[in-house]
Amino acid sequence: MDTGNKCLRGISLVPGVCQVTSLVENIYLRPIIQPLPRTLRNAARRPLKKEILIIFIELSSGKLGIGECWTAGIGIEALTEIINTKLIPAITAKTPKQARHTLQTHLEQAIEENNKAHASSISGLDCALWVAEAKDKNIPLYQLLGGNHEPVYSYASGGLYNDNKKLNDLADEVRGFIAKGFDAIKIKVGGAPIKEDVARVRVVRQAIGRDKKLMIDANGALSSEDAVTLSEQIKDQDIYWLEEPCLEGLTDLRKKCKIPICGYEQQIGRQSFIDLIVPGLLEYVQFDLSICGGITEGRQILTASGRLPVSLHGSSSVALYLTNLHFATAFRAIKSVEFHMVHQWSLANIEGHKFNIKDGLTKVSNKSGIGFDLKPSDIP
16 A cells, blocks of 8 residues: 555655644634833833733644733734734644744744834744744753753843832842842833932942842933933943943944943844944843744844844743743853843742742753643633
C-alpha cells in the first residue's frame, strides 16, 4: 500500500513517517480594565484606567499560548477590531511557524504605515504563538529560543508622581522595593519643575544608598534643553540611565548629556532601532515585546543592537513579564527586565506565580511555555 505523500497541511513528512504538527485552531481575546487612582500620573499623562488585552491561542493539540498587546494610546477596541478582521483569518489553520511568517508580512505593512495598533496586535499574537509552540513541544519557551535555565536580573519600576505623596513618601516607597529583593530602582522625572525632579532624585538616592542602581524615566516629556539642565544638576547622583528623555533633539542632547541614554520602548521594527543605534544615540537599547513586533522581531532587534546592552520594557501584566524572563534568559545581550511595581497586573500574585527576587535576580520557570497555565475562562 502506498502511504507516501498523504500528509496533509500541518503534517510534516519524515522519511516513511508522518508526524503531526499542531495548527492554530482558536484565538481568544480577554480584555482587562482596572481603575487607577486619580492622583497618580507619569511624566506625560494621567491615565484613569489601566487597559490590558490578553491573547490566548489554542492549537489543535489543545495547548494554549498566551500573549499580550500594548494598549497605551491605542485602546482595546481598536486592537480587537484589527485582530478579528485582519489577523485571525490570516493565521488560523496554520502551524505556529507558518503563522509567525504570515504576521511578519503584516508587520512590514504596519511599519510602513507607522501603525502602532497593527504592530501591537501582531506582537501579542506572535508572542502567544511562540508560547503555544513551546507548550506543544512540552519545553520552556527559553529552550525553544535556544537558551539555558538561568536567573534573570529585574529592576523595580515605580516612583510615579502622586498628588497626595511627599518626598518622604517617595523615600518610603523605594525602600520598600529594596526590601522586596530588588537592587535597582527606576523613578519618573520630566513631569515636574526641574528643581522638584532634582529633589526627587536626591531623596531616592539617599533612601536606597550608593550601592544600588538608580534609573530615571522621563516618558519623552522633556525638551532636549531641559534634559541637559536636569542631567547637569544630578550628575553627582550616579544615575545608571536616563530613559526616553525627549521625543525631539536627541542628537543634540547626546552631545551634551553625561548620563547614559536608554530607549525607546514604543518603537516598532528593527529599522527604527537601527536609526537610533548607528548614530550612537543610545547606550542602552530598550524595547517592548508587546509592540515591537513580538519575539520574532525582537530577535532581529537584538542582532541590530550589536554590543549594546539591552533591557526589556514591561508595564502591565504577569503574562508579558514571564515572556520577558524567558526571552531574557535565552539571550545574554539582555541585561535587565522591568518589573512594574504599580501597573503589574494582580494575577502576578496568584498562587504559584509569586516572584522570589533576591539581589535583583528572578528564577525562570522550567515548566513548558512560560510556566503559566492561565485559561481564557479564568478571566471574566
